[in-house]
Amino acid sequence: MTHSPDTPLLDTVKVPSDLRNLAASQLRQLADELRAETISAVSVTGGHLGAGLGVVELTTAIHYVFNTPDDRLVWDVGHQCYPHKIITGRRDRIRTLRTGGGLSGFTKRSESEYDPFGAAHSSTSISAALGFAVANKIAGKPGKAIAVIGDGSMSAGMAYEAMNNAQAAGNRLVVILNDNDMSIAPPVGGLSAYLSRLVSSSEYLGLRSLASKLAKRLSRRIYTAASKAEEFARGMAMGGTLFEELGFYYVGPIDGHNLDQLIPVLENVRDNAEGPVLIHVVTQKGKGYAPAEASADKYHGVVKFDVVTGKQDKGPGGGPPAYQNVFGETLAKLAETDPKICAITAAMPGGTGVDKFSAAHPERSFDVGIAEQHAVTFAAGLAAQGMRPFC
Ligand SMILES: Cc1ncc(C[n+]2csc(CCOP(=O)(O)OP(=O)(O)O)c2C)c(N)n1
Secondary structure, three states: OOOOOOOOOHOOOOHHHOOOOOOOOHHHHHHHHHHHHHHHHHHHEEEOOOHHHHOOHHHHHHHHHOOOOOOOEOOOOOOOOOOHHHHHHHHHHHHOOOOOOOOOOOOOOOOOOOOOOOOOOOOOHHHHHHHHHHHHHHHHOOEEEEEEEEEEEHHHHHHHHHHHHHHHHHHHHHEEEOOOOOOOOOOHHHHHHHHHHHHHHHHHHHHHHHHHHHHHHHHHHOOOOHHHHHHHHHHHOOOOOHHOOOOOEEEEEEOOOOOOOHHHHHHHHHHHOOOOEEEEOOOOOOOOOOHHHOOOOOOOEEEOOOOOOOEOOOOOOOOOOOOOHHHHHHHHHHHHOOEEEEEEEEOHHHHHHHHHHHHHHHHEEEEEEOEEEEEEHHHHHHHHHOOOOOO
16 A cells, blocks of 8 residues: 655755755655655555665755755765755656666766765765866865765775775865664674764763753854864764874764754865864664665665555565575585685675575685775785685
8 A cells, every 4th residue: 555644844845945945844744754754655666764864964955054055965876865855856767766767766967966976986075076076176066075885885895995085175075974883784803893883982972962952052153163163062072083194074973863963064164174084873774664764774675565555566576586595505505515615795795695694604715895906906916816706
């Protein structure tokens, strides 16, 4: 049964300039309606759901504070862009997502001026945003470039190669690290542990309420008290040394579902940044939809489903076994008699069947995070030393 939610406020927002006519106090309702519309649309089309639900408030806040499309918004991967599509002139086609002739499931330049960069592969957003920012700088245009990148995508080398060059953008580059402590599978590696330490530091937990008080004070005074704003951003910086060493001004972690925190921090960054800024935002994948919040993959990708029960329409089953399962099980069996076989995946244990191998041979199974060039060269090193890696 198709379920279309009541969305009286969202009905008035066709494009972000409509959104910017609303009072900040209306944005909570707008975000709730945007979330309901996203769930409803994906229940009809299937597609990526959890990531979009996690960025509903962020999407609302970015379009409210920044002057899109002149300020360029670059979504990493692009699988979280359905709420963005709904408020950038494409709501009338949102139930055609991923169908022939319909909307793309990712950002797509030919689809909208609000999609300045096409994606689907991860970890390109900071490099691309840097390009937009530097082009504006050379042309003397004021527009900023905002990259929104997930903690999973942040594990790829390209993100660091881009940050290492970010000074070239001056204050036109804003990177928003959307940290939901999930990739498709749980995230792995040292960076993930580092982000967890930043987020779980006692200062962050203690400061959450303080930060919201400061945010309220700032939202009234933000245009007049730049020095206070500076103090605010600094006061909320709990660490972020890694990013600061790479030349960013680090702000965070902040609650990515709390518009009273998001809006003043984004306004502050928009108006007061002196160089590249990284805003560390903490969100929950699948936020606001109980079946997604409760599922292990947070409804990363779904087929059509029933909105009320969350039950996915997976069909009768009984078809041929999935390729990756045959692959993973066969490899695991071969590895019983061949101690040189090992398996490597780049953040796709389920999608590649490496999860099956890993269950049988955990010591010879490696999830390297989203880091394909490392995965392949790591495999080459293993092979050169006599192993038989499957990458
Ligand atoms: C280069 C590359 N590797 C792997 C993928 C498959 N993939 C798509 S989304 C995703 C997880 C991304 O995690 P994160 O950046 O944390 O975003 P989230 O889904 O949690 O919002 C992966 C591994 C991809 N799109 N591109």
